[in-house]
Amino acid sequence: MKPESSKPSLFIKKHENLPLSGQALIDLLQAVLNKGVPFRFMAKGFSMSPFIKDDDIITVSPLSADSLRYGQMVAFRHPETKKLSIHRIIKNRGDLHLVKGDNVPQADGYIPRKNIIGRVTCVERRGKKAYLGFGPEKILIAFLSSKGLFSSLMIPVRKILRLIGKKGLHHG
Numbered sequence: 001m002k003p004e005s006s007k008p009s010l011f012i013k014k015h016e017n018l019p020l021s022g023q024a025l026i027d028l029l030q031a032v033l034n035k036g037v038p039f040r041f042m043a044k045g046f047s048m049s050p051f052i053k054d055d056d057i058i059t060v061s062p063l064s065a066d067s068l069r070y071g072q073m074v075a076f077r078h079p080e081t082k083k084l085s086i087h088r089i090i091k092n093r094g095d096l097h098l099v100k101g102d103n104v105p106q107a108d109g110y111i112p113r114k115n116i117i118g119r120v121t122c123v124e125r126r127g128k129k130a131y132l133g134f135g136p137e138k139i140l141i142a143f144l145s146s147k148g149l150f151s152s153l154m155i156p157v158r159k160i161l162r163l164i165g166k167k168g169l170h171h172g
């Protein structure tokens with residue numbers, strides 16, 4: 001008696017998640033990008049907050065000749081930890097790129113071009129596109145982050161935004 005199907009298949013219903021992490025996620029991301037197609041997945045972690053938050057949907061696109069620019073957010077495989085990270089380029093030195101999370105105190109170190117898998121081209125939060133951090137302001141963010149100033153400046157900004165949000169709730 002033959003099995004019903006010997007072909008591997010994977011079906012994900014709309015609005016269902018396929019949980020992947022670690023090497024499986026890196027391999028799938030790399031395979032999709034190698035086909036020239038963007039890849040969407042749910043971000044985990046807070047190292048890029050407030051621009052990418054835990055559970056945001058991010059789109060990573062294949063690299064183009066000019067995509068590794070100062071301020072650009074990139075997906076990369078860390079040479080030492082082998083983990084996938086999404087951080088911002090804060091310095092370029094030939095084929096080496098210094099990357100750092102916007103919400104962490106230290107840079108990841110210089111990442112070789114061969115370890116950079118793709119570039120972040122879209123962030124969606126609660127079904128809406130998030131634009132902040134992708135325009136010309138990415139240069140200022142990268143500069144402040146490279147000097148270790150961005151996360152400390154965000155503390156009073158978050159307090160102000162919370163106050164505005166509370167007042168908006170009481171008056172709306």
